[in-house]
Amino acid sequence: MAIDVAARAGAGGVRRPRRRAVRLSAGDRVAIAVMVVVPLLVVGGLIWFPTVASILLSFTNWDGIGGVTTAHWIGAENYRQIATIYPPFWPAVKHNLIWLGFLTFVATPFGLFLAYQLDKRIRGTRLYQSIFFLPVVLSFAIIGFIVQLVYSPTQGLVNNIIGDPARGGHVIDWLGDPSLNLWAVLVLVGWRHAGYIMVLYLAGLKALDPSLREAAAIDGAGEWHAFRTVVFPALRPINIVIVVVTVIEALRAFDIVYIVNRGRNGLELLSVLVTDNIIGEASRIGYGSAIAVILIVISIVPIVVFVWNSFQERQT
Amino acid sequence: MADARPPSSDPAEAGRSLLTRRRLLVTGAAGAAAAYGATASGAAGRGLSSSLLRALTAGTVTFGSNASDPVPKKAYANVFKAFTKKTGIKVAVNTVDHNTFQEQINSYLQGRPQDVFTWFAGYRMQFFAQKGLLTPIDDVWATLKPQFSPAFQNASKGLDGHFYFVPIYNYPWAVFYRRSVFQEKGYTVPKTWDQFIALCKKMKADGLTPIAFTDKDGWPAMGTFDILNMRINGYQFHIDLMGGRKSWDSPQVKAVFDQWRELLPYYSDGALGLTWQEGAQQLLNKQAGMYLLGSFVGQQFQGADLADLDFFNYPSINPKWGQDSIDAPIDGFLMSRKAKNVKEAKALLRFLGSAQAENIYLKSDPNDVAANKRADTSGYNALQKKAAKLIGSVKHIAQYLDRDTRPDFASTVMIPALQQFLNHPDDVNGLVKNIQRQKKAIFGA
Numbered sequence: 001m002a003i004d005v006a007a008r009a010g011a012g013g014v015r016r017p018r019r020r021a022v023r024l025s026a027g028d029r030v031a032i033a034v035m036v037v038v039p040l041l042v043v044g045g046l047i048w049f050p051t052v053a054s055i056l057l058s059f060t061n062w063d064g065i066g067g068v069t070t071a072h073w074i075g076a077e078n079y080r081q082i083a084t085i086y087p088p089f090w091p092a093v094k095h096n097l098i099w100l101g102f103l104t105f106v107a108t109p110f111g112l113f114l115a116y117q118l119d120k121r122i123r124g125t126r127l128y129q130s131i132f133f134l135p136v137v138l139s140f141a142i143i144g145f146i147v148q149l150v151y152s153p154t155q156g157l158v159n160n161i162i163g164d165p166a167r168g169g170h171v172i173d174w175l176g177d178p179s180l181n182l183w184a185v186l187v188l189v190g191w192r193h194a195g196y197i198m199v200l201y202l203a204g205l206k207a208l209d210p211s212l213r214e215a216a217a218i219d220g221a222g223e224w225h226a227f228r229t230v231v232f233p234a235l236r237p238i239n240i241v242i243v244v245v246t247v248i249e250a251l252r253a254f255d256i257v258y259i260v261n262r263g264r265n266g267l268e269l270l271s272v273l274v275t276d277n278i279i280g281e282a283s284r285i286g287y288g289s290a291i292a293v294i295l296i297v298i299s300i301v302p303i304v305v306f307v308w309n310s311f312q313e314r315q316t
Numbered sequence: 317m318a319d320a321r322p323p324s325s326d327p328a329e330a331g332r333s334l335l336t337r338r339r340l341l342v343t344g345a346a347g348a349a350a351a352y353g354a355t356a357s358g359a360a361g362r363g364l365s366s367s368l369l370r371a372l373t374a375g376t377v378t379f380g381s382n383a384s385d386p387v388p389k390k391a392y393a394n395v396f397k398a399f400t401k402k403t404g405i406k407v408a409v410n411t412v413d414h415n416t417f418q419e420q421i422n423s424y425l426q427g428r429p430q431d432v433f434t435w436f437a438g439y440r441m442q443f444f445a446q447k448g449l450l451t452p453i454d455d456v457w458a459t460l461k462p463q464f465s466p467a468f469q470n471a472s473k474g475l476d477g478h479f480y481f482v483p484i485y486n487y488p489w490a491v492f493y494r495r496s497v498f499q500e501k502g503y504t505v506p507k508t509w510d511q512f513i514a515l516c517k518k519m520k521a522d523g524l525t526p527i528a529f530t531d532k533d534g535w536p537a538m539g540t541f542d543i544l545n546m547r548i549n550g551y552q553f554h555i556d557l558m559g560g561r562k563s564w565d566s567p568q569v570k571a572v573f574d575q576w577r578e579l580l581p582y583y584s585d586g587a588l589g590l591t592w593q594e595g596a597q598q599l600l601n602k603q604a605g606m607y608l609l610g611s612f613v614g615q616q617f618q619g620a621d622l623a624d625l626d627f628f629n630y631p632s633i634n635p636k637w638g639q640d641s642i643d644a645p646i647d648g649f650l651m652s653r654k655a656k657n658v659k660e661a662k663a664l665l666r667f668l669g670s671a672q673a674e675n676i677y678l679k680s681d682p683n684d685v686a687a688n689k690r691a692d693t694s695g696y697n698a699l700q701k702k703a704a705k706l707i708g709s710v711k712h713i714a715q716y717l718d719r720d721t722r723p724d725f726a727s728t729v730m731i732p733a734l735q736q737f738l739n740h741p742d743d744v745n746g747l748v749k750n751i752q753r754q755k756k757a758i759f760g761a
Contacts, residue, residue: 064422065447085753088732153586154594176532176588178739261532265588265735276728279419284724284758 051296058290064283071286078290089291092268095182096298099189099269100250107190108246111197116227118198119205133199135192143188144259151175151184178266185256185267193249197242204238205231240309247302251295270295376406377660380424380433382417391680398676399667405660425449429652431661432668437471437646438715439559440723441481444650445474451651452478456662460669463688467713471646475559482649482669484677485684487611488703489539489643489716490627497524497602498626505628507639509575512631516582519605526582528604530595531738534731538717539608539643540579541734544572546641547633551712554641558720560759564752565745573737573744575633580741588738610645611684611703625699629706641712645719646687722758729754 024032058078062071082089114132118125135143150157151174159171174184212234216226232239254271257263263272270291277288379396383389389411396407410430417424417434424433425444435441444450457479461469464483472481497503501522506512516526531537545554549568556562557569584590584598596616598604607613608630617625632638649668655661667673671690678686679695685704686693693704707713718726733751737744 065426065449081754081757085750085757087736087750151589152594153589154598171586173586173589176586176590178588181589262534264534264732265532265739268732277724283422284728 054289054292054296057286058293060286062285064285074286078287079294082287082290082294088264088268088273091266092270092273095268096250096253096270098182099186099253100247102186102190103193103246103250107193108197108242110190111194112201112242114194114198115201115205116231119202129198129202132195134195136195136199138192140189140192140253140255141259143192144256147185147188147256147260148175150188151181175260176265181260181266185260189253189256193246196245200242200245201235201238204235208234240306244302244306251299270298375657375660376408377432377657377664378408378410378430379664380417380430381409381411382414382434384411384413384417387681391677394680395668395673395676398672399664402667403663405663407664425652425654429654431655431657432649432651432664435481435648435650436715436719437481437483437648438719439721440715440719441650442475443722445476445478445480449653450474450480451653451655451658451661452480453482453651453662453665454479456482456665456669459666463669463671463690465689465708467711468646468687471713471715472648480650482665483646483687484648484668484674485687486644486646486707486713487684488627488706489543489608489610490629490703490706492599492607492609492613492625492627493605494599494602494621494624495626496624497605503605506631508631509633513578515605516579520582524602525584525598525604526606527579527584528595528598528607529583529587530590530592531588531735532591534727534735535718536592536595536609537734537738538726538730539610540576541572541730542643542714542717542720543608543630544575544633545569546712546714547630547637547639548572548575550634550637551641551714554714555720558717560722560725560755564755565748569748570744573741573747576737577741577744580738588735610643611699614699623698627699627702627706629710640710641714642706642710643716644707644713645716646713647684648687725755725758729758 057068057071059073059075060071061074061078062068114128118128118132122128138146148156151159153159153171153173153175156174158174162172173180175181208231212230213226216230221229252271253269254263254275257267257269258272258275261267263269263276274288274292274295277284277291381389381392383392392409396409400406408430412420421435421444426449435444441450445452452474457469457472460482464472468483469479472479472483474480498505501519503515503518504511506515519526529536529540542554545557548571549557553562553568557564563569584595584604592609592613593616595604595607595609596613599607599613600616600621611627614622614625629639629642649665651661651665669688671686671688671692674686674688674691678684678691685696685700685707689708693701696704714720717730721730729751733747737747740747
């Protein structure tokens with residue numbers, strides 16, 4: 001930063017022999033002040049203040065009526081209730097974890113696989129790329145509507161293709177059976193996520209120095225071996241981005257289940273529980289804040305791992 | 317996040333918005349143009365001197381409306397035109413999207429609300445009265461009292477016994493069926509639970525789904541809970557239970573779920589994955605025999621099918637109560653605590669409760685039943701007439717579970733609980749205990 005400032009001062013038409021970076025003109029000082037203070041206010045006001053406020057509110061029973069002064073401090077009562085008597089909570093945690101596991105172990109590897117194959121300049125690769133990337137253009141809200149068209153028990157595509165006799169005269173309740181509907185939704189989530197990962201990874205592969213692969217081939221490495229020992233490690237920066245994207249996608253999942261059945265009956269997610277409790281009439285602000293804080297804590301784990309990882313990398 | 321919200325969980329709204337969307341397509345731009353023209357010419361065509369005089373002496377009243385769909389919006393416009401003509405008081409309307417209005421009601425009432433605004437009867441209204449966000453309007457009701465049945469009067473009072481609410485219309489929940497199916501198969505309308513179950517068995521043997529049942533959206537199952545509870549334990553117990561004054565793990569509530577379990581074999585396959593519209597289609601296509609729903613189910617029927625649609629009051633279970641209560645949610649108006657034009661607002665409320673206002677409203681939006689007993693019913697269609705008769709004949713009118721209890725309890729506790737029951741109907745003990753624990757936490761707060 002100091003070097004940048006010095007360079008700027010030198011190039012900025014200040015008629016003065018370049019001495020040391022600390023000696024700045026008044027204009028520069030103002031510029032720096034603005035550059036520091038404005039982002040600070042934005043970050044403080046839009047990120048830190050709401051976060052701290054949520055944490056504080058999570059220890060109250062505020063119902064959103066009559067100013068914050070009417071809130072009563074009730075300690076960890078909200079947390080106790082959430083963990084003990086709130087039936088959707090543990091399913092929501094479980095579903096978020098399943099979501100994360102599915103994206104990490106199924107959808108993301110599949111995206112990598114697609115990218116790796118399409119990078120080989122097979123015929124029609126552009127066409128395939130477009131097809132796989134298409135769902136990424138759709139918002140999850142739209143995909144939520146698609147889910148319903150595909151899976152509706154009586155009018156949906158899947159059950160009608162399977163046909164009545166094959167189902168023994170019964171419908172398969174893809175959307176209403178809590179042991180099925182999460183997986184039905186995840187299939188379409190994976191459909192979108194794989195395309196997204198494919199594009200990211202494809203960009204990385206295109207930037208990869210081809211001589212690396214040639215060298216591996218000359219040394220007699222097989223396809224899988226070359227990928228595992230040469231290509232994959234060389235794409236470490238992209239890999240980190242992909243891990244972060246995957247974790248974020250899993251934790252912020254919301255729209256699709258909210259459209260399908262408002263995130264109930266097998267589709268509970270933490271984000272939905274926060275919304276259910278806070279938005280609407282007679283809101284349970286304190287209670288919803290407590291769930292939000294739990295979500296923050298869960299989100300912090302991968303963030304810490306990520307930050308830790310990138311610092312480690314810089315030091316080496 | 318919130319921008320992706322689907323239509324509200326409230327059956328009234330879900331029904332209304334769909335209905336009006338269809339009507340919009342039918343009437344098209346012509347209707348909108350006509351409404352606009354009518355407003356413009358109405359203002360210009362009146363006797364100038366007298367209206368000018370009144371305008372100078374009379375003030376303005378502000379009105380917050382959730383009637384964002386074209387049909388009710390136009391209906392209200394016509395009502396206000398008549399009001400201005402009668403009193404000279406102008407109405408400044410602020411229309412907000414229906415669901416947004418509902419979701420923001422908290423901040424709306426605490427911010428700068430309009431003098432008069434649209435809302436619903438029941439605990440959902442009493443809650444805000446209790447929080448001191450509404451103005452009591454006992455003086456308005458001094459004139460309105462003789463025009464409303466006791467059921468409507470009670471529905472308009474807060475928990476403190478004062479009047480807060482002016483009703484305009486409602487619609488009943490009942491068991492809908494197709495007359496032709498009943499005639500063809502020789503079914504008769506059941507009066508008692510035993511007859512009801514016998515009819516279900518017969519329909520099943522005939523290859524029909526006896527009862528269309530759909531609960532993907534969470535709220536339709538509440539209708540069954542309400543009616544069973546009122547049939548088994550009576551209206552007063554139901555209202556006390558909804559108000560948090562009775563225990564959920566009591567034998568009475570368990571009895572409701574036990575009774576409900578008897579119906580499950582006769583429900584639609586995959587009920588938890590179906591919307592109410594899909595249930596209506598089952599009834600329409602003669603795949604299902606009966607359907608417990610609000611009268612907005614008629615929106616899925618047209619022409620000859622609509623004429624074939626009929627309903628009966630839910631059969632009696634406990635002879636002590638017979639068939640004396642139904643769900644019939646009422647829509648109407650409230651006056652905010654912060655109202656600035658008190659005199660004008662009360663004049664408007666008095667007018668909105670009058671038979672004249674109801675006639676104008678229902679002429680433009682003929683899908684409900686007037687609340688005022690002096691309203692003109694000659695223009696009703698067959699279903700409306702029957703609905704009015706049913707509402708007039710029962711002793712008690714409940715407002716539907718999500719309007720009779722705290723909204724947070726209804727949406728965060730009851731919807732998941734009822735869906736859990738439908739998935740695991742055998743663990744009633746654990747279910748009601750859990751509801752009771754959550755009820756204590758929410759109502760005790």
